[in-house]
Each structure stands twice: as C-alpha cells, then as structure tokens.
Amino acid sequence: VGSPGTLMMDAMTSLFPDTSKAITSGIGNFIGREILGVGSFTTWLGGKIFDSSIDRFVVKFGSSIRENEFETALTRSWSTVRDICNLAFIFGFIYIGIMTIISPDSASMKRFLARIIIGALLINFSLYITQVVIDFTNFTAVKIYDAIVPPNETQDGKPLTISKAIGNYLGINGIFSKVEPDVLAQMSTSGSFAYYLAATVFLIVTGFTLAAGGLHLLVRFVELVLIMIFSPIFF
Numbered sequence: 001v002g003s004p005g006t007l008m009m010d011a012m013t014s015l016f017p018d019t020s021k022a023i024t025s026g027i028g029n030f031i032g033r034e035i036l037g038v039g040s041f042t043t044w045l046g047g048k049i050f051d052s053s054i055d056r057f058v059v060k061f062g063s064s065i066r067e068n069e070f071e072t073a074l075t076r077s078w079s080t081v082r083d084i085c086n087l088a089f090i091f092g093f094i095y096i097g098i099m100t101i102i103s104p105d106s107a108s109m110k111r112f113l114a115r116i117i118i119g120a121l122l123i124n125f126s127l128y129i130t131q132v133v134i135d136f137t138n139f140t141a142v143k144i145y146d147a148i149v150p151p152n153e154t155q156d157g158k159p160l161t162i163s164k165a166i167g168n169y170l171g172i173n174g175i176f177s178k179v180e181p182d183v184l185a186q187m188s189t190s191g192s193f194a195y196y197l198a199a200t201v202f203l204i205v206t207g208f209t210l211a212a213g214g215l216h217l218l219v220r221f222v223e224l225v226l227i228m229i230f231s232p233i234f235f
Contacts, residue, residue, distance in 0.1 A: 036196050039203030043172065046207030046214070047163030053214035054162055057221040059145060061138045064221075065131075077229045078127045085123050085232040092116045119235070126231035134224055163210055170206065 056064060065071060093116065099109050122129070145162065153160040155168075227234070 031193065031196075033196065035200045036203070039200035039207070042207035043167070043203045043210070044207070046210035047161070047167070049214035050210040051161045051163050051214075053217040054145065057217045058138060058141050061221070062135065065225075074225065074228060075127075078231070081230055082123060082126070082232045086120070089116055089120050089123075122235040123232040126235045127228055129235075130228050130231045134228070166210070167206075172203065172206065 065074065092112075096109055096113050096116070103109070149160050149162050149165050155164055
C-alpha cells in the first residue's frame with residue numbers, strides 16, 4: 001500500500017492542495033535564498049579584493065612605488081645589485097688590459113671592450129629603463145580600465161567599480177531583480193531550489209575568479225618590484 005509517511009503526504013496534498021504547495025514552495029525558496037546569500041557574499045568579497053588590487057597595483061602603481069620609504073628601499077636594493085655588477089665590469093676591464101698587452105692587435109678584445117662599455121651604461125640606467133617600460137604597460141592598463149569604468153561614472157548613487165561593471169556584463173544583478181517572486185512561486189519546489197542552487201554556484205565561481213584576479217595582480221606587483229631590483233643582472 002505504501003509507507004505511512006507517503007500516505008500522510010498524499011492525504012495532506014489531497015485535502016489541502018494549495019496549502020501544501022505553498023508550504024513546500026516556501027521552504028524551498030527560504031533554503032534557496034539562504035544559500036544564495038552565501039554566494040552573493042562570496043562575489044562581494046571577491047569583487048572587493050579585485051577592486052582594491054586594481055586600484056592599488058595598477059591605477060596607483062606609480063604612487064605606490066614612489067612612496068618615500070618604499071622608494072628609498074627599492075633604490076638602495078637596486079644600488080646594491082648594481083654595485084656588485086659594476087665590480088664584475090672592473091674585473092672585465094682588467095682582463096681586457098692584460099689581453100691587450102699580450103695581443104694588442106686582437107679584434108675580439110676590441111669587440112669585448114665595446115660590449116662591456118654598452119653593458120656598463122645599460123646596467124647603470126637599468127632601473128630607469130625598466131620603470132619606463134612598466135609605466136607604459138600600466139598606462140595601457142589604465143586606458144583599458146577607463147574604457148570599462150568611465151571616470152566619474154556612478155551606479156545606484158555610488159562610484160562604479162570594475163567589479164560592478166563586470167557584474168553588469170555578466171548579468172549578476174539580474175539574478176536578484178529580473179526574476180519576479182510570482183515566477184518563482186509558480187515553479188515547483190525542486191525547480192525554484194535548482195534555480196537558487198545554480199545561481200549560487202555561478203556567484204561563488206565569479207567571486208573566486210575575481211579574488212584570484214586580485215591575487216594575481218598582487219603577485220604581478222611583487223614580480224615587477226623584483227625585476228626592478230635585479231634589473232642590472234638581467235641587463
């Protein structure tokens with residue numbers, strides 16, 4: 001005949017069809033909204049990380065590098081590496097002097113001398129050359145940023161950020177605003193819950209993606225600082 005629970009559910013559904021449907025739909029929607037809140041918080045947190053990384057490590061990259069204490073530490077570190085490289089050039093000049101005495105007509109020594117002179121010039125200007133290249137890439141990135149987020153643009157009375165702009169392109173706001181409550185109410189319990197679950201997964205993936213982008217920008221900042229410090233060796 002069936003289990004008592006199944007018989008009770010069938011009896012409740014037959015006696016109170018509207019009430020039973022409303023209760024089950026309400027429970028499904030309540031649970032769905034709760035897990036959707038977790039997904040929205042993940043997206044909000046990832047967006048904050050991405051916005052802060054863009055602002056600090058791309059838009060304000062130059063001002064971050066040129067902060068007094070940071071710039072002093074960067075310049076001192078670069079100067080130490082540069083001085084070590086210059087010591088190598090001193091030994092190179094000594095070697096060329098000895099080889100010139102032994103073989104004054106050697107063409108290879110003349111080419112070697114020219115390379116050492118060019119290398120010495122590049123090493124002593126390596127920090128400035130590297131900074132020019134980095135400034136150019138950041139200038140390009142800022143122009144792309146301005147194309148995505150126009151200056152002085154607002155949304156809901158607040159400044160528009162790049163994470164909000166990405167959310168607009170992805171239609172994240174539509175998850176909350178474009179589905180009317182009566183539409184969700186017309187869904188079955190499993191249908192409405194499946195909608196909330198799919199939306200939550202999408203929000204969580206978006207949040208982790210934005211957070212990963214922000215962390216990559218932090219790693220990029222550290223890498224560029226190390227490239228500036230060790231630029232004499234690279235040159």
